Amino acid sequence: xxSLSSVEDLAALRQRLAGRGxxxxxxxxxxxxxxxxxxxxxxxxxxxxxxxxxxxxxxRIGLRVTGCHGFCEMEPSVLxxxxxxxxxxxxxxEMGRIIGAAAQDRVVTDLLFADGEGERIERQDDIPFFxxxxxxLLGRNQEVDPTRIEDYLASGxxxxxxxxxxxxxxxxxxxxxxSGLRGRGGAGFPTGAKWEMLARQPxxxxxxxxxxxxxGDPGAYMDRSALxxxxxxILEGMLVGAVGTGANEGVIYVRDEYPLAIRHVSxxxxxxxxxxxxxxxxxxxxxxxxxxxVRGAGAFVCGEETALIRSIEGKVGEPRQRPPFPVQxxxxxxxxxxxxxxxxxxxxxxxxxxxxxxxxxGTQGNSGTKIFSLVGKVKRTGLVEVPMGATLGEIxxxxxxxxxxxxxxxxxxxxxxxxxxxxxARFDLPVDYDALTAAGSIMGSGGMIVxxxxxxxxxxxxxxxxxxxxxSCGKCFTCRKGTQRMHEILDDITRGEGSPEHLQLLxxxxxxxxxxxxxxxxxxAANPVLSTLRYFREEYLEHIRHGRCPAAVCKALVxxxxxxxxxxxxxxxxxxxxxxxxxxxxERHVIDSARCTxxxxxxxVCQFGAVAVA
Amino acid sequence: xxxxxxxxxxxxxxxxxxxxxAAQSVGFPIPTLCHMEGLSPYGACRLCVVEVGEGxxxxxxxxxxxxxxxxxxxxxxxxxxxxxxxxxxELHLASCPQSKTIQDLASAxxxxxxxxxxxxxxxxxxxxxxxxxxxxxxxxxxxFRGRGQSRSVGTPFDQPSDACRLCGGCLxxxxxxxxxxxxxxxxxxxxxxxxxxxxxxxxxxxxxxMMCYMDPCVACEIAAQRR
Numbered sequence: 001x002x003s004l005s006s007v008e009d010l011a012a013l014r015q016r017l018a019g020r021g022x023x024x025x026x027x028x029x030x031x032x033x034x035x036x037x038x039x040x041x042x043x044x045x046x047x048x049x050x051x052x053x054x055x056x057x058x059x060r061i062g063l064r065v066t067g068c069h070g071f072c073e074m075e076p077s078v079l080x081x082x083x084x085x086x087x088x089x090x091x092x093x094e095m096g097r098i099i100g101a102a103a104q105d106r107v108v109t110d111l112l113f114a115d116g117e118g119e120r121i122e123r124q125d126d127i128p129f130f131x132x133x134x135x136x137l138l139g140r141n142q143e144v145d146p147t148r149i150e151d152y153l154a155s156g157x158x159x160x161x162x163x164x165x166x167x168x169x170x171x172x173x174x175x176x177x178x179s180g181l182r183g184r185g186g187a188g189f190p191t192g193a194k195w196e197m198l199a200r201q202p203x204x205x206x207x208x209x210x211x212x213x214x215x216g217d218p219g220a221y222m223d224r225s226a227l228x229x230x231x232x233x234i235l236e237g238m239l240v241g242a243v244g245t246g247a248n249e250g251v252i253y254v255r256d257e258y259p260l261a262i263r264h265v266s267x268x269x270x271x272x273x274x275x276x277x278x279x280x281x282x283x284x285x286x287x288x289x290x291x292x293x294v295r296g297a298g299a300f301v302c303g304e305e306t307a308l309i310r311s312i313e314g315k316v317g318e319p320r321q322r323p324p325f326p327v328q329x330x331x332x333x334x335x336x337x338x339x340x341x342x343x344x345x346x347x348x349x350x351x352x353x354x355x356x357x358x359x360x361x362g363t364q365g366n367s368g369t370k371i372f373s374l375v376g377k378v379k380r381t382g383l384v385e386v387p388m389g390a391t392l393g394e395i396x397x398x399x400x401x402x403x404x405x406x407x408x409x410x411x412x413x414x415x416x417x418x419x420x421x422x423x424x425a426r427f428d429l430p431v432d433y434d435a436l437t438a439a440g441s442i443m444g445s446g447g448m449i450v451x452x453x454x455x456x457x458x459x460x461x462x463x464x465x466x467x468x469x470x471x472s473c474g475k476c477f478t479c480r481k482g483t484q485r486m487h488e489i490l491d492d493i494t495r496g497e498g499s500p501e502h503l504q505l506l507x508x509x510x511x512x513x514x515x516x517x518x519x520x521x522x523x524x525a526a527n528p529v530l531s532t533l534r535y536f537r538e539e540y541l542e543h544i545r546h547g548r549c550p551a552a553v554c555k556a557l558v559x560x561x562x563x564x565x566x567x568x569x570x571x572x573x574x575x576x577x578x579x580x581x582x583x584x585x586x587e588r589h590v591i592d593s594a595r596c597t598x599x600x601x602x603x604x605v606c607q608f609g610a611v612a613v614a
Numbered sequence: 615x616x617x618x619x620x621x622x623x624x625x626x627x628x629x630x631x632x633x634x635x636a637a638q639s640v641g642f643p644i645p646t647l648c649h650m651e652g653l654s655p656y657g658a659c660r661l662c663v664v665e666v667g668e669g670x671x672x673x674x675x676x677x678x679x680x681x682x683x684x685x686x687x688x689x690x691x692x693x694x695x696x697x698x699x700x701x702x703x704e705l706h707l708a709s710c711p712q713s714k715t716i717q718d719l720a721s722a723x724x725x726x727x728x729x730x731x732x733x734x735x736x737x738x739x740x741x742x743x744x745x746x747x748x749x750x751x752x753x754x755x756x757x758f759r760g761r762g763q764s765r766s767v768g769t770p771f772d773q774p775s776d777a778c779r780l781c782g783g784c785l786x787x788x789x790x791x792x793x794x795x796x797x798x799x800x801x802x803x804x805x806x807x808x809x810x811x812x813x814x815x816x817x818x819x820x821x822x823x824m825m826c827y828m829d830p831c832v833a834c835e836i837a838a839q840r841r
Contacts, residue, residue, distance in 0.1 A: 299761065316758070321657055321679035474739065474758070474765030478660045481705045484763055485730055505729050512701035515674045515694070516660045 003276035006284045007162045010277075017154040025062050026102045028052075029079040029142055033068030033228045034221075034260050039075040040092070041065075047095035055096075057103055064151070067141045067229020067264075070383035071129060074113070079124055079142060086124035087111045115401070129380045132399045134361060136369050137345050138385045141229035146264045149271040152232040158277060160351035161236055164243040165285055172244035173199055176347065178355035180367035185212055185303075185340030186415065186444040187520070188366075188433035194337060197327045198245040201335035207247040208336040209238050211344050212308060213254035213261065216300040217416025218467060220447030222371040223341035225383055227254065227261035230345070231268035235291060237344030239277070240351055242289035245337060250291035253308055255298060266293055300417075300471035304519045305338045307473065318473045319519035340445065342371060363389035366432035370443070376413075376450035377404050386431070393427035396450055407453040411535070415444025417464045417471075418524035420531025421457060440531040442524060456553035457536040458543055462490035464528040472521065479522030482513035486529055494554040498544040507533060552613040555598045562589050562602075565610035572602035572611065618686040633677035633688055634662055642690045645699065645719050647706070647789050648740035649678040653749055656741050660702050661719070665689040674698055696723070704728045709735045715789045736790060739765055743784035753777045756784060 004010050028048050032041035045065055052058050064081070071077065074088035078095075080102050087098060087108070094111055101108045112120040113127055121127050144151040152158070164172045177192025198207060211234055215223040227234060238250045254262055269291050272278045280288045294312050301307050302317040309330050311317035330336020346368055350358045359367035366388035372395065375381050379401030386395055392412055396402070403409045411421045414431075420441035422429065429435050433443045451460065465487040474480040489506045492498050510526035510533075517523050533540065542548050549557040562572070568586040580596040583589030591602070591611075603611045615626045620637050627636045632655060637644050647659035657679035664677045666688050674695065677688075689695065703720045708730035710716055716738075720726075741758070744767060748754040755778035759766055769775040 301761070321655075321676070323681060323683070470762050472762040474760070474762050475656075475658055475741075476660055477658055477738065477740075478702055478705065480739070480762060480765065481709060485705065485708070488731060501729070508701060509705075512698050516663050516676075516698045516702060518657055518660075518676065518679075 001275060003274065004283055005276065007165060010158060010162055010283060014153045014156070014159070017150050020154070023082065023154070025060060026083070026105070027062035027064050027081045028099060028102065029064045029066055029081050031067065031069045031075065031077060031079070031142070032065050033072075033225055034258075035068050035072040035225075036075045036077075037260070039089075041076040043092045044076050044078065044090060044095060047092040048099065051096045051099045055099065055103070057099065061099060061103055064145050065147075066144065067146050068225040068383065069124075069142050070133075070135070070138050070225070070385070071127075071380070072382040073380060074382075081142070084123040084125055086113055086121075086127065088113045128401070129382070129384075129399055132394070133385050134369050134387050135385050136349060136361070137226065137230075137233075137342070138371060138383060140233065141225070144230055144232075146229055146231055147267050149232060149268065149275065152230070156352070157232055157348075158236055160348035161239045161243075161277070162283075163351045164240045165283065165287065169199060169244050169246060172240060172351070175355050176244065176350055179350045179358045180355075180362075180365065181343065181346055181350065181358070182366065182433060183340060184342035184346070184370065184445065186418070186442055188443060191339060191343055194327065194339070195241065195245050198247065198335055198337040201327065203246045203248075203335070206249060206334050207245065208331045208334055209241050209245070209247045209250045210308070210312070210331070210336060210338040211238060211250070211252040211254075211341055212303060212305070212338050213252060213258070213341045214296045214303040214308060215255065215258075215341075215445060216303055216471075217418075217445060217447045218464075219375045219449050220373045220416055220445055222373055222383055222446045224258050224261050226341050226345050226371075227252075227258065227265050231261075231265040232272070233348055234265070234341060234344045235268055235272055235278070237347035238291060239282070239287075239289060240347050241337070241339070241344070243287060247337065248288055248290075250289060251294050251312055251331070252291060253294050253296055253302075253312060255296040255302075257298060262293060262295060269293065299473070300467075301473045301519070301521050304521055306519065308338065309336060316473075318475045319521070321518060342446075361387045363387075363430065363432060365434070370431065370446060372431075372446045372448045374400050374448050374450070376448075377407075377409065377452040377455065378402070378450040379404050388432050389430040391427065392422065392429050392431060395431065395448065396427065400450065403450075403452050405452070409450055409452050410455060411451045411457065413441075413449040413451065413460065413528075414447065415442040415524075415527070416447045417467050418442055418521065418527055419444045419447070420527040421451070421460065421535060422531070423535040440534055441527065454551055454553070456494075456549050456551035457532045457539045458490060458494055458549075459551075459553045461528045461532045462487065462494055465490055465525075468521070468525045472525070476517045476519070476522050478513050479517040479519075479525060482509060482517070482522070483525055485509060486513070486526070490529070493540065493543050494549070495556040496543065496547045496554075498540075500544060503533075503537075503540060503544065548614070558598055558613055559593060560591050560596055560598060560600075560602065561612050561614075562591055562610050563612050564588065565608045567608055567610070569607075571605045571607070575601045575605040577601060616682045616684050618682055618684070618688060620688045621690055627682050629682075631682045633664055633666070633675070633680045633682055633686075636682045637664070637677060637688070637690050644677055644690055645703075645722065646678060647715070647719070647738065648742060650742055650745075650787060653742065653745040653787075655679045656745060658740050659706075659738065661699060661706075663695060663698055663702070665692045665695050699723055700725050705730070706738060709733045710738050710790050712736075713738075713790045737767060738790045739767065740789060741767075742787045742789065743767060746783045746787045747778075751779070751781055751783050753779060753781075755779075 078087040078090045097108050114120045143155045173195045181191045182188040213223050278290050296302050299317050302311045304319050307317040307319045326336045362368050369385050371385045374384050384399050411423050413421045436443050469483040469487050472479045510529045514526045552558050566588040573581040578595050578597045580592045617626050644662045646662045655678045657676040662677045663674040706716045707720050708728040747756050755775040
């Protein structure tokens with residue numbers, strides 16, 4: 001394709017691509033994001049190609065390899081477009097049947113998705129996991145092959161850029177402001193206001209736009225899927241940002257642990273440059289803007305904007321005092337605007353739909369949708385996109401399908417290590433920035449870890465504190481030492497060595513860390529402790545006063561024994577890796593507590609529920 | 615000039631001044647550890663926190679790094695500030711109890727004991743030595759390595775640094791290591807022998823007596839090579 005020299009050229013190219021009719025024929029869509037590939041999606045792609053060639057169906061049946069669609073638990077899956085037939089956990093051998101059926105406009109019934117013992121569901125949109133979402137952003141992933149700019153253009157891509165170029169800077173910023181979009185990175189700062197600040201900065205030396213893709217929360221991967229699945233949407237968002245704010249340089253800061261995201265976004269940049277959508281005098285207008293990919297070396301703190309700027313400059317990623325804010329002094333001292341991946345991905349939507357329609361979804365002050373990665377002790381895991389203001393209960397029970405086993409859901413952890421745990425009693429809480437902050441957690445970038453009765457809240461706090469202890473940059477004394485000391489106290493409590501004074505000290509320390517640290521990492525580092533203390537103080541006291549872990553997680557406080565339900569089958573004796581179980585055949589077995597390593601193997605293998613953990 | 619309010623008192627300072635400088639200019643004491651005149655502000659020790667803003671938006675910031683802003687309301691010794699400072703110094707005391715500077719600061723803040731597991735660390739990572747080396751001695755021989763709990767100060771890969779001129783400036787500015795390297799002359803503040811090509815400690819082969827900050831000691835290794 002030759003470089004485009006005007007906005008009209010772009011429209012013509014889009015029309016030509018859309019008119020090819022590729023979208024009308026049945027198409028095998030295989031999601032091959034990182035989650036899909038890990039489960040063998042590329043084998044499916046190979047099998048599909050082989051089948052299409054063998055059956056001479058090339059041209060009659062299409063094949064599209066896309067990014068993640070969100071239902072990661074069911075990978076590798078196949079979607080037959082445009083009908084929307086969904087096949088979960090497909091084996092390569094079944095590919096022939098699926099393609100054969102698609103050619104005859106049939107469905108392979110026995111491969112369809114079924115919820116437990118329930119009926120088989122044919123279409124993806126009818127599966128409760130998908131049906132209850134509002135998939136504005138994620139829904140685009142199944143439409144485009146992330147390595148082909150043609151797909152993105154044919155599905156209406158870069159129309160927002162054309163609209164922005166036609167409107168000019170002030171109306172673009174006004175539109176983003178009117179949409180009420182708030183930063184999806186976690187803090188929820190109004191995006192339009194941030195853009196306005198950058199637009200007002202003097203731009204003689206140049207201005208930077210940064211896409212923050214240093215996603216580091218344990219259990220969160222929305223940004224990865226967005227970059228892998230639809231990189232052009234991010235580029236387009238940044239281009240619109242360049243129109244609105246007068247920035248001339250862009251940086252996508254993505255962690256090196258996301259190789260596929262880096263590859264896809266690099267390809268997208270190359271393709272956009274070749275088409276003249278990036279570079280000097282874009283589409284024949286005065287707009288000049290180019291984007292560079294900078295790979296982060298794996299420090300959690302580099303997601304903090306001042307640390308991120310230092311990292312981009314090639315220095316050690318350590319936060320510094322704000323003010324001056326990055327919008328005033330950022331990369332190389334130039335004004336810099338930093339937005340999260342998901343924020344940028346929302347921008348084209350606003351320009352296409354208009355601010356009013358964008359804000360029609362969500363609640364007052366919290367417009368649009370938010371993607372969460374729903375993981376943990378919940379039946380259906382994956383990426384879910386819901387309108388802002390949906391309740392936690394809707395996400396966990398209606399979309400996620402509720403608890404995985406017999407144990408009820410106890411709490412949900414939102415916002416990663418900087419967030420907190422919200423108890424099941426408060427699942428009527430709407431998910432928006434303000435409500436979550438008031439409840440002692442944060443929205444964060446969108447991690448949602450569901451916990452049930454088998455999760456010890458003290459242990460959860462200890463886990464996150466261990467994470468933060470490693471990831472604190474160490475510059476601020478209270479963050480470095482505070483996280484170490486909090487971890488030390490939590491560790492003591494989980495080992496049964498805690499005292500009531502410990503709890504008092506822990507609380508005092510947590511509040512001091514929150515108050516006295518410099519950057520966002522330290523200021524929120526105490527949240528896991530404070531929120532669990534707030535809602536689950538009883539569990540702490542149980543550990544301290546009675547030396548008991550109610551969830552039977554803290555090994556030092558748990559003993560394993562075999563009760564009268566034992567039939568003497570010997571399964572546990574054979575399974576025990578520590579050879580700690582003795583007993584004659586058909587007689588009640590006994591666990592030698594001195595040898596028991598508390599691995600829980602006996603509980604797993606016992607069919608009679610005879611192993612008691614207390 | 616910038617006009618702000620500190621503890622209810624109107625104060626005017628030059629543009630670019632920090633809150634610490636503004637408070638000190640009118641005589642409000644703020645304890646500091648990592649701050650040192652002549653070195654760039656760093657904000658590591660968190661002892662100099664002050665409260666800025668009012669109502670629900672009030673928050674604590676380190677006064678040594680926070681620039682004075684027009685109409686800012688600052689409190690240098692509110693209950694919240696003192697509570698936070700006491701916890702900060704208690705943490706310092708728990709990690710580095712032998713430092714006279716830290717003991718004095720704790721005493722001044724009314725902290726008589728610490729409630730954590732006692733550690734005996736010699737470095738509080740305040741970064742004075744690093745900044746001294748880079749900004750005043752123009753050497754940049756030492757820096758921070760690692761992050762979080764494995765952060766430390768030293769030369770790259772613990773190799774003797776060509777940039778180090780053995781000036782001892784790092785030892786001199788350290789607020790934590792009360793035990794400076796005096797070798798055999800304890801009455802002297804700093805022995806300084808390592809600045810010689812043939813330090814006395816090397817001649818006698820008594821490395822144990824060295825409390826040199828550079829670990830491993832650069833001087834003796836260079837001297838050993840020359841012998």
